[in-house]
Amino acid sequence: MNTQTERWIDVGYLNDIPRRGARCVKVPGYTVALFRTGDDQVFALEDKCPHKNGPLSQGIVHDGCVTCPLHNWVISLATGEAQGADEGKVATIPVKLEGGRISIDIGVAAVRAA
């Protein structure tokens, strides 16, 4: 493991993401799913369900969770953990919302991916 270095990258406006929806950001080596909840909070997860790698960005967003489109696993946006009886965890990516602009910490993400 390397020492984690922060590397914040601006990826767009809050309003680029529909409420209760998601958009993708492609970063080196994988894809980040950026979620916007009904009350305008933003979360970032690796776009990969811990179950069978389903693209979480394509799921239905509800109450701080997303339901995977492939087999309906419910994943917490804040922790990346599968809810209910399912077990598994997807990587979370640090995300900041400032003045309507979103940035993610690619440095941490890059280390994680390495």
Add this chain to the structure above:
Amino acid sequence: MKKKLVVIGNGMAPGRALETLFKKAPGDFDVTIFNAEPRVNYDRIMLSPVLSGEKTFEDIVIHDDAWYAEHGVTLLKGEKIVHIDREKKTVMSENGVTSPYDHLMIATGSTPIVIPVPGHDKNGVVTYRDLDDVDQMLEAAKKRKNAVVIGGGLLGLEAAAGLQMQGMNVTVLHLMPTLMERQLDPAAGYLLQRAIEDRDIRVITKANTHEILGDDEVTGVALDDGTVIPADIVVMAVGIKPSTAVAEAAGLEIGRGIIVDDAMRTSDPDISAVGECAEHRGMCYGLVAPLYDMAKTLAARLAGDETAAYTGSVTSTKLKVTGIDLFSAGDFAEAPDREEIVLRDAAAGVYKRLVLKDNRIIGVVLYGETKDGAWFFQMMKDGTDVSELRETLIFGQGYAGGAPLDPTAAVAALPDDGEICGCNGICKGDIVSAIAEQGLSTIDDVRAVTKASGSCGSCTGLVEQLLALALGDAYNPAAVQPMCPCTDLGHDDVRRLIVAKELKTIPAVMQELEWKTSCGCAKCRPALNYYLVATWPGEYEDDYQSRFINERVHANIQKDGTYSVIPRMWGGMTTPGELRAIADVAEKFNIPSVKVTGGQRIDLLGVQKEDLPAVWADLNAAGMVSGAAYAKGLRTVKTCVGTDWCRFGTQDSTGLGIKIEKMMWGSWTPHKVKMAVSGCPRNCAEATCKDFGVICVDSGYELHFAGAAGMHIKGTEILCTVATEEEALEYCAATVQLYREQGRYLERIYKWADRVGHDTVRAQIVEDQERRNLLYRRFLYSQKFAQIDPWAERVAGKDWREFTPMSDISRLEAAE
């Protein structure tokens, strides 16, 4: 000897008066009605839903021809009374028809005010008063584009919303700074304006109409400040005035309206007046509740009750525009001796204001949340001292005095004269005694007997609570499976309440039905979205974020996150040109798999999401549209070649299959719907395991329904046999519409039919011709909004964000 009662006018007030009279004194009167309009009595409050297309004229008829016949009433349609001879006690119509009377009831209603600006008499300037006006507007909406509504009051806004829903560009001109200023304070007026503008209606306040432009036909409206607004139709909705001409000519005492006393008598004791034409204690009314009170009094008097008296009404207002909740009553101007209590919740769009004087409510404005309207209104009418409740008063009855949150507690606390149904003026006592005396046990019973909740339906919940209260455990509908953990309500209840409470958005459903989660879950949101799409065609705005990914992006997600694309092949027919285009698309976008499906079409598998719009563009260019292979909706109509080629074919099965598919495509249903048409009983198209199937026979078409060949395998049931293609199409659409209206989300046709019973389905589709026809028409109506190719829309740029990554920094980073 029967007394001769003549009625001038056939609106809601005399209708109600006669209804009451026939109950109180059956057979006492020989009644003749002169109606200037050429039709029966209908519910004028419900003209707005007719204009918006949510209801038909038949839906709003109060008394049909049979009713008049049953009560021995002579109804003269299209006969306008022009003369009353009080000496001889006769009336005469424009066409010279005369009739003697012992008692005369004048119910001429009111006339819309037309402001006399230059150009007000051009073709295309209409008022909003009766069905003819609505027909004229509907006619205009078919051919024309721009509408201007002058007047931002109740009627004007309802007209504007209706015209907008008919597809017109609508501008509302309002003279005052805020909308509905007579019923609303400025803050609520502002919220209302925003809500109206949100539905793409332009609102111009402080707008002084200068002139209506055009030669013979209207072309626009010019304002005093020089602004010109193009218009093909101009609706004047600035107010009404009582119609008093014929009464005035007869020498009756007239003020603003025809002056009546507490017995509804005019200055001639043999003549009474009722409804909007009457002036009582200096007041003229234009709302239905007071008119019904007058009608009741008059009927009681005619039936010989010398004590019946009308003493005036305090009125409240509700706006009947879909999705906007608004209630106001009383006086809410600011004054030094008044206090106010205000609650605002901007995020929820709620604004509540109570105006108090001497610890009594004298004015109420509720916007966004109106369920406590009746409670505040009752206290206002009763002059209740609210000093003890003051601290929590604004939060409504649920909180007041620490009352329990039991939903029936609110209704239980209402006094017997507490109003439940504002449209029909029905009080709690009327309903409770009807339940007890006539042994009513269902909402439909109560509706039939008392009329409560029979007009706009917004009080259905209250009436149910009264039933629950009166019947106790006896009114405990069978325990239902909740839709999902977000609610205790089952699918059927949710659907019923969506209709009854006119809920037209997902947040409205969750708010009104008290969802336990802030924005639902992946189970209830798609279900609600479907119910709203199916219930409010053309009006509900589809919420893509509540659709499963396949329906959101109009392709099927695969296990690796790529998509499959299936263009429609009508009835399984294709052409060399289409096949060539499919081949070209497959090569151009490196689509790894091309597969023939079980539904007689071609599947392109492994398409990248970003490529979808470009793939669709190429397929569109070759004339193909989405096959909806991803939809809870019509998938395919399989056919065999039928009489075109087959030596056994009995009918043109391919042709009928294509016709069915052209009629059905684009429709949303509770679950997927697959169909087939076979040209003979050898059944090569496998129609007997479909949701709806047709087997052609020599004598016509054998219709099948409720089959399946998936997780469960089930042969179809026979619906009936029909002789013509037209009938086959109508029965097919009616069956699907019935399923659309009754099926629970994710319930296939066969499961729905099992649940409600195959015979029940047959009874509604086969035996009840009228119902079938209505279902068929409702299906066709909803198809007007559903048959838009979603691929073409997205090729044109709709929802483009869905198909584009928000940001791509993969290469940039890799280069470093």
